[in-house]
Amino acid sequence: MLRALIALLTLSFLISCGEMVTESTKDARILLMGDSMMAANRGSNNAVADEIERRLGEEVIDRSIIAARYFYYLPLTGAAGLRLPSQYLPGKWDWVVLNGGGNDLMFGCGCGYCSGMVDRLISKDGKSGAIPELVGRIRANGARVVFSGYLRNPGLYTPVRACKPFGDELDRRLARLDAADPGFFFLPMSDLVPRGDPSLHQQDLMHPSPKGSAAIGARIAATIRKAEN
Incomplete structure (x- = not known):
């Protein structure tokens, strides 16, 4: 069983690891990290990073990975980018865009x-936990951070509806981190989906559709543009 798991994680690393900085992208100033909310629709060039690129007219290095979590203790999860903090690449980034916590x-x-x-991800005062630790590491290298909340699906049945109270608390704590750091921008996505509208989600009602990814990317791009003007 363990051997099969290691093989599966190795395959994940080979076929779905995040984008690397190359000679052609070495001047990129935006890094994106996260889980399947960010990685969804990448195969059709309709992921969140693709929309940010279109809106801002510049390269975004997309390191997001499906199933990424902050807490992983299995072999190779760091190398495969499944442990979300391992997606970070130190560099001369102006912005790092990320999300996460839903899979945890x-x-x-x-x-x-x-x-x-929730406490392990971020404390009630927003000052400690895995997310503030990662944000602090990024901020220490000079980049500003945009942290995206998760889409909700009001009026629709979803298999993860039991997560909502904890997702709402996560949002409240991220807002406290936002208030404490002028270089950290928390963007809730809880108001993005109109009640009863399934079009921003895929059929599983968890992952964003191309329309949903575009809406998320548009909100992030607008925040970066506003902060720089």
Whole structure:
């Protein structure tokens, strides 16, 4: 079983690892990290990073990985980018865009007794935990950070609806981090989906559709543009 798991993670690294900086992209100033909300629709060039590129007219290095989490203890998860902090590449970034925490709530505590997991991700005052630790590491290298919240699906049945109270608390704590750091921008996405409208989600009602990815990317690009003007 362990051997099969290692093989699966190795395959994940080979076929889905995030984008690397190359000679042609070495001058990129925006790095994007995260989980499947960011990585969805990349195969059709309709991921969040693609929309940011279109809106801002510049390269975005997309390191996001499907199923990424902050807490992973299995072999090779760091090398494969599945452990979300390992997606970070030190560099001369002006901006780092990221998200995360949803998979920790879904798979780490089953959207059930997740208060402890929320605390591990970010403390009630927004000052400690895995997310502030990663943000502090990025900010220490000079980049500003845009952290995207998750889409909601009001009025629609979803298998992860039990995660909502914990997702809402995560948003509240991220807002406290935003208030404390002028270089950190938390963007809630909880108001992005009109009630009863499934068009911003894929059929699983969890991952964004191309329309959903475009809406997320547009909000992020507008925040970067406003901050720079």
